[in-house]
Amino acid sequence: xxxxxxxxxxxxxxxxxxxxxxxxxxxxxxxxxxxxxxxxxxxxxxxxxxxxxxxxxxxxxxxxxxxxxxxxxxxxxxxxxxxxxxxxxxxxxxxxxx
Numbered sequence: 522x523x524x525x526x527x528x529x530x531x532x533x534x535x536x537x538x539x540x541x542x543x544x545x546x547x548x549x550x551x552x553x554x555x556x557x558x559x560x561x562x563x564x565x566x567x568x569x570x571x572x573x574x575x576x577x578x579x580x581x582x583x584x585x586x587x588x589x590x591x592x593x594x595x596x597x598x599x600x601x602x603x604x605x606x607x608x609x610x611x612x613x614x615x616x617x618x619x
Contacts, residue, residue, distance in 0.1 A: 545614025
């Protein structure tokens with residue numbers, strides 16, 4: 522019975538996780554492709570901005586480090602004033618590229 526409850530809770534959260542990744546992907550395509558390569562089939566971006574896959578692959582990259590970076594704003598990136606759910610979705614998308 523306990524295993525069934527755990528399985529049901531995992532399955533119930535899957536649509537939310539998939540939706541979060543879709544939202545993160547859409548945000549990345551909308552706001553980030555001008556500078557970053559955010560998808561495997563994307564070819565153009567600036568030379569100075571790392572790809573999202575490169576960011577995800579860094580050993581020091583965590584959800585907290587990406588969130589902190591997106592929350593503070595930085596001189597090389599415009600301030601998009603992302604909401605917490607939008608930041609969470611973008612973080613989830615970047616980490617899904619590992």
